[in-house]
Amino acid sequence: ADRPYRDTPAYRHIVAAFRAHRVTSEKLCRAQQELHFQAATYLCLLRSVREHAALHREYHGKGERSPEEVAGLVGFRLPQQPGGKG
Amino acid sequence: PAERKRFYQNVSISQGEGGFEINLDHRKLKTPQAKLFTVPSEALAIAVATEWDSQRDTIKFYTMHLTTLCNTALDNPTQRNKTQLIRAAVKFLDTDTVCYRVEEPAALAELQKNEWDPVVSWAEKRYNVAIGSSTSILGPNIPASTKETFVSQLASYNMWALQGIEYVITQLKSLILTMGLIDRHITVEKAVLLSRLEEEYQIQRWGNVEWAHDYDLCELRARAAAGTLFVHLCSESSTVKHKLLQD
Numbered sequence: 166a167d168r169p170y171r172d173t174p175a176y177r178h179i180v181a182a183f184r185a186h187r188v189t190s191e192k193l194c195r196a197q198q199e200l201h202f203q204a205a206t207y208l209c210l211l212r213s214v215r216e217h218a219a220l221h222r223e224y225h226g227k228g229e230r231s232p233e234e235v236a237g238l239v240g241f242r243l244p245q246q247p248g249g250k251g
Numbered sequence: 252p253a254e255r256k257r258f259y260q261n262v263s264i265s266q267g268e269g270g271f272e273i274n275l276d277h278r279k280l281k282t283p284q285a286k287l288f289t290v291p292s293e294a295l296a297i298a299v300a301t302e303w304d305s306q307r308d309t310i311k312f313y314t315m316h317l318t319t320l321c322n323t324a325l326d327n328p329t330q331r332n333k334t335q336l337i338r339a340a341v342k343f344l345d346t347d348t349v350c351y352r353v354e355e356p357a358a359l360a361e362l363q364k365n366e367w368d369p370v371v372s373w374a375e376k377r378y379n380v381a382i383g384s385s386t387s388i389l390g391p392n393i394p395a396s397t398k399e400t401f402v403s404q405l406a407s408y409n410m411w412a413l414q415g416i417e418y419v420i421t422q423l424k425s426l427i428l429t430m431g432l433i434d435r436h437i438t439v440e441k442a443v444l445l446s447r448l449e450e451e452y453q454i455q456r457w458g459n460v461e462w463a464h465d466y467d468l469c470e471l472r473a474r475a476a477a478g479t480l481f482v483h484l485c486s487e488s489s490t491v492k493h494k495l496l497q498d
Contacts, residue, residue, distance in 0.1 A: 173301065173304070174264070174297045174300060174301070175297050175298060175300075175301040178293075178294060178297050182294075198435070199435065199483075202435045202438075202483075203480065203483055203484075205438060205439075206438075206439055206476050206479050206480045206483070207298070207476070207480055209438070209439045209440060209472055209476040210316070210317075210439075210472075210473055210476035210477050210480060212472075213469045213470075213472035213473035213476060214314050214316070214469075214473045216465070216469045217314070217466065217469035217470050217473055218311065218314055220461070220462065220465055220466045220469060221466070223462070224461075224462035224466065225462075225466075
């Protein structure tokens with residue numbers, strides 16, 4: 166289901182957490198830094214998973230080529246033998 | 252099967268007796284050993300739910316790192332207790348990537364010195380221990396007192412967080428880099444770069460091979476990020492129900 170990212174629980178949770186930590190004081194500054202690190206780490210996770218999946222599709226997901234594809238690589242076409250090899 | 256079709260429409264979380272649960276339509280998610288999937292942190296549950304909701308036609312389990320970590324914590328397939336986990340983690344110090352130096356080529360030795368010395372110094376100051384580095388084939392000689400310090404440090408983490416810590420150590424091949432992440436001293440990108448310093452050096456010399464190098468880089472980043480996030484979400488006192496975490 167492709168809904169807007171703002172509608173996702175993850176987004177709402179992160180925004181709520183940042184809002185809760187908006188009050189600045191010495192004591193809460195550390196909590197803010199921790200939240201920032203967490204958000205940066207989560208971003209790294211999401212981005213890396215997406216990039217890895219894209220590379221997987223591009224290079225590792227295609228499987229073997231068919232005989233037709235292989236022939237085509239070197240400019241040949243497979244012979245047509247409607248009656249089989251006989 | 253390596254992949255399974257997405258068999259659910261909606262993903263949601265709910266709170267049960269044992270913690271937060273993941274619902275795939277009306278079904279409750281279970282672990283590989285058929286236990287009820289429950290996590291002690293709401294934020295972690297949301298992140299796991301996001302993994303499941305991100306799947307399109309097929310479920311790509313190899314991209315669901317947080318789910319995998321939770322399954323490991325719940326099933327404990329290697330049947331290790333806290334002491335064994337800590338011992339396995341601290342053992343990595345003997346062959347810690349950032350302590351194990353080359354003498355040649357000079358350029359790589361220089362790079363290791365410039366990039367790894369600071370993080371070793373940081374760990375020594377932070378934990379008040381002696382670590383050092385070595386070009387010996389046997390690796391660095393870590394004092395017993397240093398290991399003891401890390402053992403007691405790691406003992407302060409609960410079982411779930413420890414699974415995460417040991418996972419990151421195994422991925423990065425470094426206890427020191429992992430502690431750098433846990434203490435938020437370095438970012439995941441930096442930790443991975445430092446872990447792969449020799450690969451990066453070779454890539455700069457010989458060129459990048461996208462389907463191999465970038466693939467490995469992204470995978471390591473994803474795993475290290477997942478492990479780090481997992482540890483922090485399982486350690487936060489504000490969001491974690493401590494009595495639910497078995498020590």
